[in-house]
Amino acid sequence: xxxxxxxxxxxxxxxxxxxxxxxxxxxxxxxxxxxxxxxxxxxxxxxxxxxxxxxxxxxxxxxxxxxxxxxxxxxxxxxxxxxxxxxxxxxxxxxxxxxxxxxxxxxxxxxxxxxxxxxxxxxxxxxxxxxxxxxxxxxxxxxxxxxxxxxxxxxxxxxxxxxxxxxxxxxxxxxxxxxxxxxxxxxxxxxxxxxxxxxxxxxxxxxxxxxxxxxxxxxxxxxxxxxxxxxxxxxxxxxxxxxxxxxxxxxxxxxxxxxxxxxxxxxxxxxxxxxxxxxxxxxxxxxxxxxxxx
Amino acid sequence: xxxxxxxxxxxxxxxxxxxxxxxxxxxxxxxxxxxxxxxxxxxxxxxxxxxxxxxxxxxxxxxxxxxxxxxxxxxxxxxxxxxxxxxxxxxxxxxxxxxxxxxxxxxxxxxxxxxxxxxxxxxxxxxxxxxxxxxxxxxxxxxxxxxxxxxxxxxxxxxxxxxxxxxxxxxxxxxxxxxxxxxxxxxxxxxxxxxxxxxxxxxxxxxxxxxxxxxxxxxxxxxxxxxxxxxxxxxxxxxxxxxxxxxxxxxxxxxxxxxxxxxxxxxxxxxxxxxxxxxxxxxxxxxxxxxxxxxxxxxxxxxxxxxxxxxxxxxxxxxxxxxxxxx
Numbered sequence: 001x002x003x004x005x006x007x008x009x010x011x012x013x014x015x016x017x018x019x020x021x022x023x024x025x026x027x028x029x030x031x032x033x034x035x036x037x038x039x040x041x042x043x044x045x046x047x048x049x050x051x052x053x054x055x056x057x058x059x060x061x062x063x064x065x066x067x068x069x070x071x072x073x074x075x076x077x078x079x080x081x082x083x084x085x086x087x088x089x090x091x092x093x094x095x096x097x098x099x100x101x102x103x104x105x106x107x108x109x110x111x112x113x114x115x116x117x118x119x120x121x122x123x124x125x126x127x128x129x130x131x132x133x134x135x136x137x138x139x140x141x142x143x144x145x146x147x148x149x150x151x152x153x154x155x156x157x158x159x160x161x162x163x164x165x166x167x168x169x170x171x172x173x174x175x176x177x178x179x180x181x182x183x184x185x186x187x188x189x190x191x192x193x194x195x196x197x198x199x200x201x202x203x204x205x206x207x208x209x210x211x212x213x214x215x216x217x218x219x220x221x222x223x224x225x226x227x228x229x230x231x232x233x234x235x236x237x238x239x240x241x242x243x244x245x246x247x248x249x250x251x252x253x254x255x256x257x258x259x260x261x262x263x264x265x266x267x268x269x270x271x272x273x274x275x276x277x278x279x280x281x282x283x284x285x286x287x288x289x290x291x292x293x294x
Numbered sequence: 295x296x297x298x299x300x301x302x303x304x305x306x307x308x309x310x311x312x313x314x315x316x317x318x319x320x321x322x323x324x325x326x327x328x329x330x331x332x333x334x335x336x337x338x339x340x341x342x343x344x345x346x347x348x349x350x351x352x353x354x355x356x357x358x359x360x361x362x363x364x365x366x367x368x369x370x371x372x373x374x375x376x377x378x379x380x381x382x383x384x385x386x387x388x389x390x391x392x393x394x395x396x397x398x399x400x401x402x403x404x405x406x407x408x409x410x411x412x413x414x415x416x417x418x419x420x421x422x423x424x425x426x427x428x429x430x431x432x433x434x435x436x437x438x439x440x441x442x443x444x445x446x447x448x449x450x451x452x453x454x455x456x457x458x459x460x461x462x463x464x465x466x467x468x469x470x471x472x473x474x475x476x477x478x479x480x481x482x483x484x485x486x487x488x489x490x491x492x493x494x495x496x497x498x499x500x501x502x503x504x505x506x507x508x509x510x511x512x513x514x515x516x517x518x519x520x521x522x523x524x525x526x527x528x529x530x531x532x533x534x535x536x537x538x539x540x541x542x543x544x545x546x547x548x549x550x551x552x553x554x555x556x557x558x559x560x561x562x563x564x565x566x567x568x569x570x571x572x573x574x575x576x577x578x579x580x581x582x583x584x585x586x587x588x589x590x591x592x593x594x595x596x597x598x599x600x601x602x603x604x605x606x607x608x609x610x611x612x613x614x615x616x617x618x619x620x621x
Contacts, residue, residue, distance in 0.1 A: 122354075189396040192348055193410045193461060194383035203409075207400045 025286040032282020035275040042272055046096050049089035057086040057242045065258045078247070078261045079254050087242050088268055094243040095272070098159050099225035105163025106224075107217050110170025111206070117171070118178025119201050125175070132171045140165040141230060148236045155238050162227045166220060173216055177209035211287035218280035222273040229269050244269050295367060296323035297468060297501055298347070303361035305339075305346055307576065308354075314576040315359070316342045318525045324469065329495065329502040331516035331533070333509065333548060337573045339525040340505045344471045347503070348388055349378040366468075384414045387462040391474040393455035397446035403430070403457045404442030410464045429460040433490060452483035456490065463494060471503045476511065488514055509552040513537060518610075521545045524574055524585040527604075531611030541605070541613035541621050543590045544569070584616065592617055 026032060055061065060081040061073070068076040068084070075084035117128040147161040181187060182205060190204045225244075231237060232245030233252065244265040251261035305317035316339045324330050332340040345351050347363060349370060363370040365385065370378070382388075390396040398406055407426035411417045417425065423442070430438035433456040446454055455475060462470055472491065476484035488511065495502055504515055512519050512533055519536060521528040521544060529542040540546045547569035571589035578585060584597040596616045605618040615621075 185390055185392055185395040186398045188350070189388075189390055189458070189461075190398065191350055192382055192388040192390075194379045194381070194414065195409075196379060196413075199413070204398060208398070 022286040026282045029282040029285050032278050032285070035278030036282070038271065039275040039279060042092060042275065043096065045089060046092035049092065053086060053089055055083045055086040057082060057090040059083075065254070065261075067258075068260055068264070075264050076258075076260055078251055079258070084247070084261065084264055087247050088244070088265055091242040091244045091247055091265065092268070092272075094155070094241050095225050095228060095245070095269070098155065098162070098228045098243070099221045099276075101159040102162035102166070102224035102227070103217055103220040105160060106167035106220060107170055107213070109163065110167035111174050111213065113167070114171040114174025115178055115201050115206060118175040119182060119197070119205065128171075129175070132168050135165070136168045138165065141227075144227070144231065145234065145236060148231060153236050153238050155241065158228060158231060158237065161231075162224050166224065166227070170213060170216055170220070173212050174209060177212060178205055181205045181208050214287060215280055215284045218283055219277060222276035222280070225269065225273055225276075297326045297328075297366065298324040299362070299364040300343075300347075301362040301364070303343075303346065303363065304359045305342055305351065305356060306359040307342075307356050309576055311577055313359075315580040316356070316525045316576070317346065318580055320361075320522075320525075320527055322520055322527075322530060324501050324503065326468070326501055327495065327499045328518065329504060329516040331512040331519040332503065332505045332522055333507060333512055333519055334522035334528075335507055335573050338522040340507075340522055341473055342525075343522075344388065344473050344503065344505055347469075347471060348382055348386060349373065349375075350382075380414075383410055383462075383467070384465045385467055386469045386471065387465070387467040388471040388473065389455070389458045389462045389475050391477050393451050393458055393478060396458055397454055399446055402443050402445055403449065403460075404444075407442075407457070407461050407464055410461055414465045425464075426460070429464055430457065432463075432494070433457070433460045434486075435460075451479050452486065455479060455483075455487055459487075459490065459494070463498065463500070466498055467500060469501045469503060471505070473505045474507070475504070477506075477508075484511070491515065509537070509548055521548065525579050526585065527612075527614055528586065529611070529613045529615075531607070532609055535609055535611055539621075541607060541611065541618040542586075542615045543592055543621070544586050545613075546621070547589075584614075592620075 061083045062077045062081050064077060064079050064081040066073060066077045066081075068074060070076070073083055073085065075088065078084055078087070113128050113132060117125040117132075144161040144165045147164065148158055151157045178201075187200065187204060190200060195204065228237075228243060229245030229248065232243055233249040235249055237243060237246045237249070239246075247265040248262050251258070255262050300323070301321050303317055303320045304315055306313045307316045320339075320343065322330070332343060334340050342351070342356065345356070346358060347370070351357060358371045361371070365381065370381070373381070397403065401409075404423060404426045407429055408417075408419070408422035411422040411425055412419070427438045427442050430442055435441050435453055435456050441449070441453075446457070449457065459475075470491075475491070476487050479487065491502060492515065494500065502515070504511070506512060516533050518531065519533050520530045521536075521542065523544050529536060529540065529545045536545060537549055540549055547567070550567040551569065553566060569589060574585055574588065582601050583599065584590070584593075584602050587593045587597040590597065594616070602614045602616045604612050604614055606612050607618075
């Protein structure tokens with residue numbers, strides 16, 4: 001104790017974790033904050049809606065094409081006389097789940113490929129990036145239709161199909177971040193501590209590469225929901241579950257006579273995807289170090 | 295047997311103009327509990343030597359072209375990557391020049407120290423954390439318990455370098471390589487870091503290889519020194535003897551540009567003198583001549599015709615200069 005220097009430290013502001021700092025930045029983006037609230041409401045509805053409004057979305061409850069607000073049905077009935085409100089509520093779960101799961105699939109594929117390519121360089125990078133480019137030039141809708149048509153229109157297959165066609169952007173972002181970070185001094189310092197390659201990749205470099213990947217993933221959930229809607233509209237969907245795209249698809253013949261049957265789920269998709277995009281935008285603000293000092 | 299033996303080490307870098315020997319025929323030994331210092335200007339191959347010892351030469355660009363590195367008798371130049379990983383951090387560890395950027399920004403300092411302990415010594419999460427706190431205390435970071443939960447950006451440069459030292463010493467390595475550990479720090483903090491390294495060496499018995507271009511730091515820290523020039527050894531020997539009587543004009547130049555390194559300023563050295571010119575480019579490395587000749591005041595035809603031989607003097611002082619006896 002005696003030979004220790006006595007250091008008087010002035011009171012520094014309480015340690016702020018990167019998380020709370022990011023939240024502070026996120027809060028400043030008002031549009032993103034509103035969007036986050038809207039998204040929270042949608043998610044709440046998707047989870048608890050079927051309990052609060054227990055009408056079976058597949059049951060014929062009234063005469064077909066009864067417009068919204070009449071006969072006691074808030075959003076009216078579709079061409080088979082099913083309650084549109086119940087369908088939209090139940091469809092939320094499927095749309096969100098597919099969006100989320102498909103985004104996870106593409107993040108998993110994209111991050112793995114991008115990380116390997118950016119870390120090992122050389123022929124590994126060459127090979128993986130050519131594969132990425134191959135997937136990039138495939139017409140995505142056509143390719144996913146082929147997958148669904150070949151392997152059946154079940155929810156997991158649709159999720160997989162969307163994931164498989166949309167991972168390229170993640171792979172490229174991950175690779176570029178890895179190329180940048182692998183040259184930084186703390187990676188060399190970690191090597192000098194005897195850290196294995198796997199841990200270097202996923203324990204050292206990946207956490208530092210996450211911000212742009214997170215932003216991209218948020219946006220991908222939105223585009224995956226749109227993608228699912230597109231596939232459902234074309235009839236490539238599981239007929240035993242309701243999703244927003246499927247409501248639009250099954251009512252599309254009556255678009256002129258009962259436009260609300262198509263408009264209402266369309267608006268649901270629009271609001272959800274917009275909210276996700278705005279949240280993604282807020283995340284970009286929150287996680288982008290260049291914007292942090294403003 | 296010496297702890298570390300380097301024998302005729304030759305390291306080649308592949309550049310656009312072909313391969314160049316950045317380390318050319320370097321031999322030295324490091325004893326247990328000894329501090330050995332590498333001195334020289336930028337681009338003389340000091341850091342390359344350190345990276346070679348760690349088996350961390352830049353992939354695809356640098357390679358060991360000849361010679362041996364033996365650690366405790368074990369050959370490192372041909373060791374498998376897995377074995378090298380085991381040695382790194384555990385037996386030989388390293389601290390870097392730039393403490394601002396050599397800590398991972400997204401993990402707390404405590405987590406980073408604990409990580410090394412968990413990887414090499416298989417400690418449990420909580421045991422590793424406790425030891426991380428102890429290590430922070432050992433490197434004299436005030437309030438180590440609280441600071442272990444800090445992120446690197448919340449620490450000052452000196453504190454970060456202390457944290458780096460804590461990481462490097464976590465597994466009680468036999469050799470600590472310090473690559474210009476104080477270059478990025480201000481002078482008072484430099485002194486504190488040197489004190490710390492000296493005390494830690496006394497407590498743990500770790501040998502230190504210190505790389506620097508600061509003769510003052512060498513005089514303060516090391517028992518023996520190697521002066522490197524253009525990838526070759528210029529002079530090697532006990533620090534005091536070399537500072538007292540350098541046999542190589544380059545060493546003399548390095549010493550004469552530091553104020554007060556000799557106890558008394560004598561009449562024949564009234565001013566600080568600089569070494570004129572710059573280190574030759576990589577293309578010149580490996581030529582069969584004295585590479586310092588272009589900057590040397592005592593150059594003769596012999597210096598340009600052949601590489602100077604190693605001339606031994608008392609107490610293990612060796613100078614690679616044709617005219618070493620004359621100085």
